[in-house]
Amino acid sequence: MDKQVSETMTDFLLNNQNVSTAPKAGERLSQTLREGLGQRDVKIGCDAGDCGACTVLLDGAPVCACLTPTQQAAGRHIETLAGLAGQDADALRLAESFQNHGAAQCGICTPGMMVSAVALLRQTPEPSSEQVQDALGGVLCRCTGYRKIIDAVVCSHAEQPVATSNGEVGAPIRRLDGANKVNGTETFGDDVAPRDALVVQIIRSPFARASFTFGDTEQWQAQTSGVEAVLTSADVPGKNLFGVIPAFVDQPVFAERETRFRGEAVAAVILHPDVVQAFDTTGFPIEWTELPSAGTVAEAKAAQAPQLHAGRDGNLMCGGFVKQGNAEQALASADVCVEGRFQTGFVEHAYIEPEAGYAEVVNGRVEVHACTQAPVMDLEALEIILGMDRRNIRIVPTGVGGGFGSKLDISVQPYLALAALKTGKPVRITYSRTESMQSTTKRHPSDIQLKIGATRDGRITGFDFSGDFNTGAYASWGPTVSNRVPVHASGPYRIPHYQAEARAIHTHNPPSGAFRGFGVPQSAIAQESLFDELADKLGIDRLEFRLRNALQDNTPTVCGQVFEQGVGIKACLEALRPAWDSERKAVAAFNAVNPVHKRGVGIAAGWYGCGNTSLPNPSTIKAGVRFDGTIVLHQGAMDIGQGANTVITQIFATALGVPVQQIQLVGADTDVTPDAGKTSASRQTFVSGNAARLAGDALRGDILAKVNASQTADLKFAGEMIEVNDGASSHWINLSSLSQCDEGYVFCAQETYDPPTKPLDVNGQGVPYAQFGYTAQLVVVEVDMALGTVTPIKFVAAHDVGKAINPMLVEGQVEGGIAQGLGMALMEEYIPGRTENLHDYLIPTIGDIPPIETLIIEVPDAHGPYGAKGLGEHVLIPTAPALLNAIKDATGARLTEVPATPARVRAAIKDLRHGN
């Protein structure tokens, strides 16, 4: 039989243009469109129809291009976002509406969303929310929480307001980088490689733990057509090692003798692009021997357990500890105590963009273009792996299609750099969805024991927390999680006698790392659940109980830190009071007449320290004015969809005193942008925002000094002239007459901000953070008592952000964080080998997120720029416990393990009825 995959000419209409292409038999339309026809606005998230990012219109009907054989397009019309965005009236209105509503965050799902919406709008010009949900149900979004997408589609027929704001701090302007996200021109990790770039594919362990030996890879390469090179650990010129915490660097680029998790890389093959589709990695010469593994913390702690790393006895990587007063004694003498055990599983970040990028060698320097949350950390990792001077490495971040913590760690970067250096040619790599899920970091599974005691009048006296966190095979951000958890496990409450210990335990699983909240969402489930139990036992209203114990200005935290200002938790809790009262009444009325469906109201609170814990955490921002009056902002704070490009610019523009529209952004590129630190720990608005404010102030100061104007003077940039209006007097600065620096600036400023913190002592006492942000959320759920299904009805979310730099982006963070918290609470669990795709690993769809009312609370913080506090991670901390508390309120059943799947909820309801 002829095993050659043949190509047949296929003609179709693509965005109203005739095209002729020669796809291989059975080629996916997504592949043909992106690689054959350059239509890279069609995004690939899963290659299995599970995410809808690749949605195109086939004769007007939305289909997944990844599931469509290209030959089926023959003689038909294919429309993609880039084609629609230029000419289709529905798409043009939708593009405006998406931007005005903040419906695109990272933008990776936006093409799929908009193309699906255009198909709907052609049939139904003024759709209802329900119609939008049905039409867009096949497209997953991990950033927005969907509500703004629904609003944008519902409102797209209405006239779009013309924005007039200068974008000063506090203005809800649309994203400054939003236009490319809605017209299909934004480029993500897989969108930047030249079409003839070599393709890297990684050989991965099929077992959680295995030893392996290579066969004759040279011979295999010689005998296999299209293989340019093979990479193994022997090809790593520097150290075959990386990690994010210097004291815990432990992960190899390629495993050397033994693999420690399913999906770990052992080798890479570099292929010519034309052989990739027909290439079968199973032919690679390697022999595997599966070895006994420790899949769970219990197995890893057992006496005979295989030890993952030398010097980490009992597979204990590290621990964190905070102690104040005497918890044991306080609990013994408390009037009332509650205790419980709470468990959570692995949670996958599930950004819709799998890791991807390309690299090439330019004048002896290696340049890596990839999606990342931390370009300078990537550079520092490559410096060690490549054994190269950092001046010879350049990181150029692409658009990032979601990160949520996982893209802080390197993934594709070393393979790209090694392959480019080995071959001297441009190389690219794109993880499949399964590779992405198998090999990148996860949220730590947790197993928590907690006991809390209080006085009869509802004052917490003692708190004893002990948690095991499954940190997987390598350290990643596990040390950060084990440090952060004991500092935060109290929640935003005054607890005089406190003890909290967290342990990070290695297992043969993917490394657990950073995921929005660094372990705090897990500990909050235990703490906020038991707060409800304690309030109920005391007969005190659950909201009142929290208010009674809430931190205030001048009360010490469990680390002994005393904030004289800026403590906003009471304001958040009080903001929920009206909804708490009205929703509880409504729920009681509903339950009185509904025997099968029961509703409940849940609340929970949270706090989160912004920036690194007791460690230096600087950001640097540079800005300059060119002789032609262009104001350039070198903005290195990675925008991964959250809006740093907009927020940092708003802060800078406000400090400088000009409209945001006049500022030209230079993106994060390690050659031209100073280090603004990683996008992590909810630090960019706070830390990089402060650096931007300082840079704006400095630039303004230099300009004013030129004409001896006062601080209150007004600046007007007009071409080569700056007009400085200072009260009655006006001055003009002719920029073209000033001398330029090497970078072509006539004025230039670079400023650094590092939040003031102090080390923690052996008992975790000290100043871990310069500021915390605070939150309290309320949720109403409906539980089907017979089936155990939980349907959230609405959220009310109060967030103290100090000062909302951009209220629309604040809402976007709140809604998106709630969606992730809801997923963790109700449906998400990553199980290696079983839920390695997006149809077995479920994240919320557009039909799963109810309306969310965001209450923005502004208790200014003295350290924050214009009073602002961080927000990103705070949001999902209270969501899961609020949902569990609402389920308890509705059913009487306390779920102590997430996800609260229908089967678990139903079992808990049945246990209750059987008196267990």
Next chain:
Amino acid sequence: MQYFAPTALNEALDLMASEDLNIIAGGTDAFPARGQTPLQKGLLDITRIDGLSGLEWTSTGLRIGAATSWSEIARADLPTCFAALQAAARDVGSVQIQNSGTIAGNICNASPAADGMPPLLTLGAEVELAGPSEIRQMPLQDFVTGPRRTQLRPGELVTAITIPALPPHTRSAFEKLGSRKYLVISITMVAVVIGCDGEGRIDFARVAVGACSPVAKRLIGLEADLIGQMPQQVVITPDHLSPLSPISDIRADADYRLDVVSEQITRAIHKAALPNG
């Protein structure tokens, strides 16, 4: 290996007789099953074959072409006994999947959780098969023999699903249970066709359950017991569910599946039989 997209059935059968080909229709199962691995066999695309798409009334009932998409089924104007099939059509994956995925593909993929199976079983659907030497027909319940297993012979393809006419007073309902709203593989699902006499007593009953056995199953004993009962007084006993053999997997445990299935059956009967069910 080639991609063939014939327009005549004979042409397709000739190709299958001369080459070892995999059949592809909507691609919604074929591509995920293949994943990133290279193509192993040539492909026969059946979506352009004359007469293989669309719904058609015949003297004996409804004929649904093998390559008919779920969207076409959902949009069709059909009698009330097809309400469950149309509800299932709207629950398959997402709009994208419904626009591409076909009825025969759903059956031939032979997933225990195939959304189309329970409603088709309750409709008494038959599978029409064309092979090199004969055209044959067999009941759907015989055609699918196990997970990923059917009676399809080499060189043979499904050409249509035929549904004999049902009494005009019958109505149907579909209940699907999953952990999220869209794009969800069923934990369990139930389809019923119910008819009631002038007094409101059940005089026609078909009940099928999906995702609770290797192949979706009719509950014949329950169907017999339902006759003569008032819909609101129906009680499902463990005996009625004894043909089911659910497994425990990542979606739910076996006990839960049995527990909720009886509730879903009751709800589906109410929905089908009662005006405001």
